[in-house]
Amino acid sequence: MSEEQKPVIALIDDEPEILSALVRLFRHRNWITLTCKDARSAHAELRHHRLDLIISDYRMPGTDGVTLLNQFKQSHPDALRIVLSGQADLEGVVNAVNDSEVYRFILKPWSNEDLLVTLDNALRYKEMALENQRLAEKVRRQQRELETQKKELERLESEAPGITRVERDQDGFITLSDED
Template identity: 40%
Template sequence: MSSHADGGGAGAERILLVDDDPGVLQALQRVIRLGLRGADGGRCTVDAFASADAALAVAQRVPYALAISDYRMPGRDGVEFLMALRELQPDCARIILSGYSDLNLLLSAINRLEIARFISKPWTDHELLAALDHVLAIRRLTLENRRLADQVRVRSGELSPQEAERRRLELLEPGITEVQWGEDGSFILEDPGEPTP
């Protein structure tokens, strides 16, 4: 099961939800749709998946500001999912949900994965929204600080304007600056609707 919910405006922050319980996914979508606003004041775009593998397939081509994953899922658990997502999108903030009380294992995962928050099930809507808003605000500040630092590096000659622009584009669309070359020296364009080999 996957659902792509409420689309935000251009530049809207995208949130990725992964939980094998459809009821939890619906509850998260409802809370986020009704109560969370992006940096531009509009609604965040929410993509929800019941499978970690399905979410990762989409995350290969769609950038996310925040991922929220259940801890215990069949197949790939939340820790494995967030580790794979971090490889694809290192700037995506990560939150893990759990209804289980194995805190030692979760704390180890939180430290290894640099997870922004652990939220226990059941949650209160107010606390969940406050946590999401806080995590997104920290992410925005981190990215803005990085952008400003790159501007200083360009002015001081430590970074070329082209590299600064490449970094900016990669942040907006991960993978956009990776070019695949053909044997004849041409570059290969992929149709976003076609699966990659």
């Protein structure tokens, strides 16, 4: 897999031990992992990167993870957003899901296996969503082409009535008329 095809995962947490643990956990995956220690460095370092997943701590100095992910929702709308939190703050979870369209809210300490499954599922979900967008655009393009062809057939029919009708014999073969 080329570098352009590898999923890019941004990790944002003010605790270096958490970033270290996540980088170690992800090192055997075919992912590009970018780390930031706070919201300011995340904005500065990540704004020009393609991001597939953004994983942010919920409580950080200066801003909370939901606010940060909401900002990334504007700059990276296709990136899935995940919140890590040491507290089970139900109101925060609801706000995160509703405001920032967070894909998952994961409590610390996390299970490595569960976290990896969640990220694999998130990447598959993102891939399917992008494929659905691509297919929907293809359908729209084909519908436009069909509409153009339909208009052309209507134009031809108005100029030469009957030109678009095909006559077939009993065996299904096209018959040609001797009329002129």
